[in-house]
Amino acid sequence: MGKDSKPKEAKGKGKQAGGGSDESASKGKGKAGKGDGLGTCTYVKARHILCEKQGKINEAYKKLEDGWLSNGDKVPPAEFAKIAQEYSECPSGKKGGDLGWFPRGKMAGPFQEVAFSTAVGATSAPFKSTHGYHIILSEGRKN
Template identity: 80%
Template sequence: MGKDSKSKDSGSKGKGKQAAGGSEDGASKGKGKAGKGDGLGTSRHVLCEKQSKINEAYKILQEGWLNNGDKVPPAEFAKVAAAYSECPSGKKGGDLGWFPRGKMAGPFQEVAFNTPVGATSAPFKSTHGYHFILSEGRKN
């Protein structure tokens, strides 16, 4: 919607596997309120109640891009989100907009802030179901 699409889509550095818990981007571990290192993130996601459904959706991304070491184009991720996500954001291609660290629940926040910008996380479980995320941006 009102966000810049400044995802760093140039050159994949040979890392076909996406981070689901690594800290390659150096995101702050601080828990202050709107502190300098806390930052904002923007992501798209797919949410499914059943693991089999999230795996089916993720397989589309694997076969189209991830198995080749490529990044998933946001427009293509949005198509998968619209078709598979059970979250209301699915109607918007899974777009969650900008959110501060601390707003999202446990595992979702960790994956959202630890997945490098432009990369897609592996599927993971949260209290709301099964997800995978496309990290689109960060700012402090």
């Protein structure tokens, strides 16, 4: 009996064991449409566009809409990067808006909320933070 109870206890911690259960490994990926991964991951990989003026961020978003979003398509990271290089006023704009992996708690307020609630592969609508106006492309999640 002791052997049977241990795998059940480890099931929820399969990520630490490295290869325990396929179920637990897929939960950390934050699949779109399932709320379980969106708000619970520890790290997000994202790109963003930052503009001081709302009009400029709206121009960037219109380019994303016209190219992909209006058709229900996902914006390819390389294309998002081109628009970030053109529009973003953040130093990360030179790198296509790439912020890399960052943990929960590193980014402030609305930026963190949007970054950790945007499904992988999806692009956020423009939103305001204390630094200006942003658009985020979520590229990955992990715990």
